[in-house]
Amino acid sequence: MEPVVHLRAAVALLGRFPALAGIDLDVSRGEIVLLRGPNGAGKTTVLRACAGLVPVVRGEAIVLGHDLRRDPRPVRRHVGLLGHATGLFEDLTVADNVRFWGRACGADPGDLAAAMDLVGLDGRLRDVSVGRLSAGQRRRTSLACLLARRPELWLLDEPHAGLDHTTRDQLDLLMGRAVRQGATVLLASHELDRAESLAHRVVELAGGTTIAHTAPDARRSPSERSRSGAPEPEASAPSSAEVTHVA
Amino acid sequence: MWRDAALVAGRDLRIEVRSRVTTNQVAPFSVLVLILFAFALDPDRQLLERLASGLYWTAVLFAALLAISRSAAIDETDGVRDALRLSGLDPAGVFVGKAAAVAVVLFALEVLLGVGVVVLYGVEPAGAGLVVLAGVAATVAVAATGTLYGALVSGLRVRETLLPLLLLPVLAPVLIGATRAFEAALAGVPADGWPWCGLLAGIAVLYSVAGALAYGTLLEGS
DSSP: OOOOOOOOOEEETTTTEEEEEEEEEOOTTTEEEEEEETTTTSHHHHHHHHSSSSSEEEEEEETTEETTTTOOOHHHTTEEESSSSSOOOTTHHHHHHHHHHHHHTTHHHHHHHHHHHHHTTTHHHHBBGGSSSSSHHHHHHHHHHHEEEEEESSEEEEETTTTTTTHHHHHHHHHHHHHHHTOEEEOSSSSSHHHHOOOOSSEEEETTTTEEEOOOTSOOOHHHHHHHHOOOOOOSSSOSEEEEEEO | OOOHHHHHHHHHHHHHHOOOOOIIIIIIHHHHHHHHHHHTTTTOOHHHHTTHHHHHHHHHHHHHHHHHHHHHHHTTTTTHHHHHHHHOOHHHHHHHHHHHHHHHHHHHHHHHHHHHHHHOOOOOOHHHHHHHHHHHHHHHHHHHHHHHHHHSSOOOOOOHHHHHHHHHHHHHHHHHHHHHHHHHHHOOOOOHHHHHHHHHHHHHHHHHHHHHHHHHHHHHHH
16 A cells, blocks of 8 residues: 655755755654754754755655655645644634635634534634743644644644643544544644654654664553554554664 | 735735724825925915925825835844845745835825815816826836835844835835826826836836835845
8 A cells, every 4th residue: 555655866946055965754644743853953854844844955755745855735634743832823712723724725614613623622712812822822723723624634833832731632533633623633742751652653863864673662562552543554654573674 | 926915015004004003103204294285385385285295205105114114124123134045935926925015004194294285285186087097107206116125125233224224215206207297296286297107007016016026136146
């Protein structure tokens, strides 16, 4: 089966700086894959490249069947990116923001209300201007916008940052639910305990390259690993080795 | 495209209404410009009356700079540009929506400034047909040109100072055309004003089409 994300020796530039210097990454449908590495390793750039926001200039880059080197735009409708920036308008209310971004991608009005319900944005909060929200509440609003899109590929950059414990658990469950419904999740996080417990697989990055693929932690049972309740993916690589170092 | 344009225009206008920047800052600023012109030329009331059209459109352009800068800033904040690129909205629709929202704000300011010119400069309103049509054409021209140039300088650290520097020379033909058309209308010789109105309409169409075609590239490049 064709992987949802296929990067092979992918090089991406930020200005003249090679932010990705030869990334290899395959992600199968239904997988939750964690990108791990120090600051500047290229985690955020991988996510933005998969969203078609950073041009891949060399190598292979195919996401959801779309060749990003040929034209990155078609893939954008099918991904949901939760990054460091919120993408929200401070002068508009929570409901206005979710409604705008939801309608922009053709979401049903019912889906918008459901998305806000799922992240705990209740009736009172919906009428508050985003400029008056806490960082965590803004994050939840961004997450509601993402849910309203019903993306096939979730690209999450430090998704737990700024969230309280309850909302973190809620996010993990939402990821699991999305995966059960056929979505795929690629996330970057420094909160390794939580993120590793969610992920089917870990990919280690350093200096803009892939240095290792790590199989699911054999010490944990699937139920222990699956905090999100996510099922095992259709296929995942590597299959047997616990850690595969990339030459 | 039109659905996307309506969505974006609604968003920008809603932000204007909620933030009250137009009513609390831009409108008072533009009236203040009219008042300062009146102070500067007050000893010669006839001169003030004769220059009313030019002073009016100069005040409109100053107000337009603020409105355009505000409009461009909406899509500059906190990852909104990336979100727009991911949204699947038609870039031409985004351009049309943003230009339409700027035009609506400008229409409101022009009505306010029109009242100001009548009250402060003692101008007798005349030639309503030409005034309205020339006003509409000039407003669309200013809004389309401004939205296009706002996108051109977006992402630059010096965009707030660069925008007027680039935009005012480009808008000089609009200032001249609108002033001449208004002068002809107020002087009771509308026939002299219609060619200027045609020029304004031409500029409006040119920049509207150019903006709709170029906006996607500018959105990607910024």
